[in-house]
Amino acid sequence: MENQQRKALMDLIARASYQGALGIFAGAGLSIDMMRERENGVLSKDRNPIALSWPLLLRECIDILGLEQNDYSDEKIVGLGYPQVASKICRDLINSEEDTAPQTYPEAALLLKRVISTCIARYQIMDEVTRKDYDQWLECIDPQWIITTNYDLLLEDVLGSDSLIITPNERYVQTAFQKPICHIHGTGIDPETIVITNEDYYHFFSADDYWQNRLPFLFQENLVLMVGYDIGDNNVSIAIEKGNNTYGTGVIDVFPAIQIKYRRVEEGDLRKEPYDYYTGADIDVNSNFNGICVIETNDLRTIFQEISDACEYYRVCAKDGAVDTEDVEREKASILGTLTPFSDEQTLEYLKERVCGREPEYSWRNALNGVFCSNQYFNSVLRAYNQPILDDCLISNLASLYFESREDGQFSYYNYTIVYLLGIIEVIPNRYILPALFRKICEVFSNTSKFLCLKDEEHCRHKGKGQAASDTWTGFLKSDRIFECKDFLWRIVFYYAGNDGYEEAFSFIEQSLQYRRDHIGGDFAFDDLLGYVKLLRRYRDKITNLAIASLICP
Numbered sequence: 001m002e003n004q005q006r007k008a009l010m011d012l013i014a015r016a017s018y019q020g021a022l023g024i025f026a027g028a029g030l031s032i033d034m035m036r037e038r039e040n041g042v043l044s045k046d047r048n049p050i051a052l053s054w055p056l057l058l059r060e061c062i063d064i065l066g067l068e069q070n071d072y073s074d075e076k077i078v079g080l081g082y083p084q085v086a087s088k089i090c091r092d093l094i095n096s097e098e099d100t101a102p103q104t105y106p107e108a109a110l111l112l113k114r115v116i117s118t119c120i121a122r123y124q125i126m127d128e129v130t131r132k133d134y135d136q137w138l139e140c141i142d143p144q145w146i147i148t149t150n151y152d153l154l155l156e157d158v159l160g161s162d163s164l165i166i167t168p169n170e171r172y173v174q175t176a177f178q179k180p181i182c183h184i185h186g187t188g189i190d191p192e193t194i195v196i197t198n199e200d201y202y203h204f205f206s207a208d209d210y211w212q213n214r215l216p217f218l219f220q221e222n223l224v225l226m227v228g229y230d231i232g233d234n235n236v237s238i239a240i241e242k243g244n245n246t247y248g249t250g251v252i253d254v255f256p257a258i259q260i261k262y263r264r265v266e267e268g269d270l271r272k273e274p275y276d277y278y279t280g281a282d283i284d285v286n287s288n289f290n291g292i293c294v295i296e297t298n299d300l301r302t303i304f305q306e307i308s309d310a311c312e313y314y315r316v317c318a319k320d321g322a323v324d325t326e327d328v329e330r331e332k333a334s335i336l337g338t339l340t341p342f343s344d345e346q347t348l349e350y351l352k353e354r355v356c357g358r359e360p361e362y363s364w365r366n367a368l369n370g371v372f373c374s375n376q377y378f379n380s381v382l383r384a385y386n387q388p389i390l391d392d393c394l395i396s397n398l399a400s401l402y403f404e405s406r407e408d409g410q411f412s413y414y415n416y417t418i419v420y421l422l423g424i425i426e427v428i429p430n431r432y433i434l435p436a437l438f439r440k441i442c443e444v445f446s447n448t449s450k451f452l453c454l455k456d457e458e459h460c461r462h463k464g465k466g467q468a469a470s471d472t473w474t475g476f477l478k479s480d481r482i483f484e485c486k487d488f489l490w491r492i493v494f495y496y497a498g499n500d501g502y503e504e505a506f507s508f509i510e511q512s513l514q515y516r517r518d519h520i521g522g523d524f525a526f527d528d529l530l531g532y533v534k535l536l537r538r539y540r541d542k543i544t545n546l547a548i549a550s551l552i553c554p
Contacts, residue, residue, distance in 0.1 A: 005273045008285040009258070009295060013307055014314035016255055017142050018225035021216060026148040026155065028053055029228030029262055033300045034125055034134060034154050051123060054082050061115050067092055085113065086489075098536060109199070114152065114494075114532055120188035121491075121498035123152040124435065132322045133301065134158045142307040144174070144222065144240055147215070149185040151194060156181060157435035161391055165431050167193045168204075169306065172214055174418040182213045190493045191428060219342035223255035225307075226299065228262075256293045260303055263296055270296045393439045394424060402444050405451075414469035417448050422485075430487040442495050448507035454515045477516045483525065489513075490529060509533065 016022040018143070020444050028051075035051040039508040052060060062072055066088065070076075077085055090108035093101060093465030102108040125131045146155060156163045164178035170188055185204075186193030195204050205212060218224075259277060263270060276280050285293070297303040401420055405413030421441060433441070451466035452473055476482060482489075491511060513530040517523065 003272050005283065005285050006295070009127040009293065010275050010307065010310035011314065012255075012285055013141075013223060013225070013258065014310040017311045018314055019316060020144055021222045021255065022141070022143045023222040023224045024143045024146045025219075025224050025226040025229070026146060026150060026225075028150060028226030028228075030148075030300065031123065031150050031152055031154050031228070033228075034130060034158075035123065046063040052119065057116065057119060058082060058085055060110060060119055062089060064091060064115050064119075065089070065112070066098065067096070068169045081198075083196065083198040083201045089195060097414045100531070110182070111532075111535075112190065113186075113194040113196060114490075116187040116189045116194060116196065117490075117492045118209075118498045118536065120151045123154060123188075124439070125154060125157055129473055131158055135306070136315055137304040137308045140311050141304075142311070143225070145172070145180045145182065145218070147182045147184060147218070149183075150228075151183070151186060152187045153187065153189070153435050160434055160436065167431070168195065168211060169193060171210065171216075182211075184215075188494065190487065210410065219257060224257045226257060228266070234390035258293045258295060260298045260300070261294050263298055264301060265298055267298060270298060272296075297311070334520075349398065391434060391437045395438055398440050402447060403450070411466065412468065414448055414451050414466045415472055417444060418452075418469045418472045421445055422481075423473070425488045426481055427487050430485075430491055433488070438495075440493070442492060442502070442505075445492070446496070446502055451506050452508070454511060473512070474515070476521060477512055482516070486526070486529070489526075490547055493529065493533055493536070497533075504538075506533075510537070 013022065016461065032051040032053070038470060059069070059072070062069055071092065072085065072088075077088070081089070089112055090105055093111065094103065094105065095101075099196065102111050112147040125134075138159060152167070156165060159181070161180055162177075164173070164175060164180045166172060166180050166182040167190060168184055173180060183193070185195040188194070188273060195201060203209065203341060207213075211403065258274075273282050274285065274293045274295045277294050295303070297490050337378045350517065397420060398417070401413055401417045405411075405417055421444065424437075424441065448466075454470070454474060489509070493506070495508040496509065510530070510533045513533065516526060517530065
C-alpha cells in the first residue's frame with residue numbers, strides 16, 4: 001500500500017504523544033519558518049531575512065562590530081567551523097584599533113554575545129495565523145519537553161504562560177502545568193549563557209556538563225522529533241551517538257529518533273516513505289527500528305498538521321479526554337478568583353494608594369509576589385499564572401493605563417503607568433516575562449517616556465505634565481531597586497536597538513543610565529551597559545538597516 005510506512009510512523013508518533021513519551025528537538029529552521037510572512041493573504045514561500053541562520057548571524061555581527069567581511073571570505077575561513085569563526089571574531093576584536101575595543105578574550109566574547117542578543121531581539125512571529133496554528137499544533141502533539149539550540153523565544157511566544165524557560169545553567173524539570181523549553185545553547189535575554197565560540201563548545205561537550213549527560217537519556221527514553229536541523233548536524237549526531245553509547249545497542253522497545261528533513265523542492269521530488277538516516281534505505285517502522293528515521297517535507301507546516309491530525313485521531317480512538325465539565329468550571333472559577341486584584345478597577349485603586357505612600361493589604365503586587373517568591377510551588381496563585389489569562393490581565397492593565405493617560409488633563413496616569421511598569425519588572429524575574437508581555441512593556445514605556453524628563457534637565461518640555469512620573473522614574477534610578485532590574489534593562493536595550501521605531505526610547509534609556517552614573521557617586525554597576533549602549537549608538541544604523549537579504553543565497 002502506498003505510503004504505508006509513513007502512516008505507521010505517524011501512528012508511532014501519536015502513540016508516543018498519548019503515552020507522554022514525545023519530545024521535540026528544535027533548530028534554527030523552525031524559527032525561520034515561524035517568522036514567514038503573508039503577502040495579500042498568501043504565506044510567503046521565501047525565508048524571512050530577519051530570521052538568520054548561523055552563518056548569516058555571524059556575518060551580521062561582523063558588520064555591526066565594524067570588522068572587515070573580506071577577512072571572513074570563504075577562502076580565508078576554509079576548514080573552520082562556525083564556532084571557530086566566532087572565536088576568530090573575538091580575537092580580531094581584541095586586535096582592533098578602535099578605542100573601545102575589548103582588551104581581553106572574555107570581554108570580546110561577551111561583546112559578541114551581546115550583539116547576537118541585539119540581533120535576536122527583533123525576532124517575533126509576524127503573522128497571527130502562524131501563531132495560532134503553531135499553538136494548536138503543539139497543543140495537539142503535546143510534547144513532554146522541547147529542547148532547542150535556538151537563542152530566540154519564539155516557542156515561548158507561541159505557548160505563552162504554558163512554557164517554562166530552562167537555561168544551560170539550570171536543571172531539567174517536569175511540571176504538571178508548564179512545558180519545559182530547554183535552551184541548551186542559551187538565550188538572547190541572558191547573553192552570558194549563549195554558546196557560540198569554540199571555547200563555549202569545548203565546555204558544552206565536556207564530560208562533566210549536565211546537559212551532555214542528560215540528553216542521551218531524554219533521547220533514548222522518548223520518541224524525539226528533530227525539526228529545523230540539516231542532515232548531519234553535530235547537535236543531532238552527537239546526542240544520538242552518546243545515547244547509543246550510554247544504552248548500548250541491545251535495548252528492547254526503544255523509540256527511534258525522527259528527523260524532519262526540509263527540502264526546498266517540488267512535492268513530487270520528495271521521498272514519501274521514511275528512510276534510514278545512515279544508509280538511506282527504506283525502513284519498516286513496525287520492525288522495532290530504533291535508529292534515526294528521516295521523513296522529508298518541503299513545508300514544515302504541512303508536516304506539523306499531518307502529525308497533529310494523527311495525534312488527534314489516536315486520542316479519539318483511545319477515547320481520551322473524558323472530563324467532568326463541572327470540575328473544570330469549579331477549577332476555572334477558583335483560578336479567576338485569584339485574579340481579582342488584576343482587574344482594571346482594582347489595579348487603579350492600588351496605584352492611587354501606592355502613590356499616596358500607602359500599600360494596600362492585598363493587591364496585584366502581593367499576588368505576583370505569591371507567584372514568584374512563594375515556596376509553595378502548587379498554591380492557587382501559581383496555578384493561576386500558568387493560565388495565559390494572567391499575562392492578558394497585565395497587558396490589559398498596561399493598555400488601559402496608557403489609554404487613560406492620553407485623555408485631556410489625566411496627567412496622573414503617566415505616573416500610574418510608570419509605577420505599574422516598575423512593579424512588574426521589580427517583582428517578575430526577567431526570565432519569566434514572556435514575549436507578549438515584554439513587547440507590551442516596551443511599547444508602553446516607549447510611549448510614556450516621551451512625557452518624562454530627568455530632574456536636572458534645564459529645559460523639560462513636558463515639565464508639569466509628566467512631573468510626578470518623572471519623579472517616580474528618577475527615584476527608581478537612584479535607588480537600589482534598580483539592581484533587581486539589571487537583566488531587564490539589558491533586555492530592553494537589545495529590543496530597542498534591534499527594532500525600528502524606538503529611537504527616542506533608546507535615547508531615554510541611555511540618558512537614564514548616564515543620569516544614574518552622574519548622581520550616584522562611585523557607582524559603576526551599570527558602566528558595562530552604558531558602554532554597550534554607546535557602542536550600539538555608533539552601529540545602530542547597521543543593526544536596523546542592514547541589507548541582510550543580499551547575503552541570502554537564492
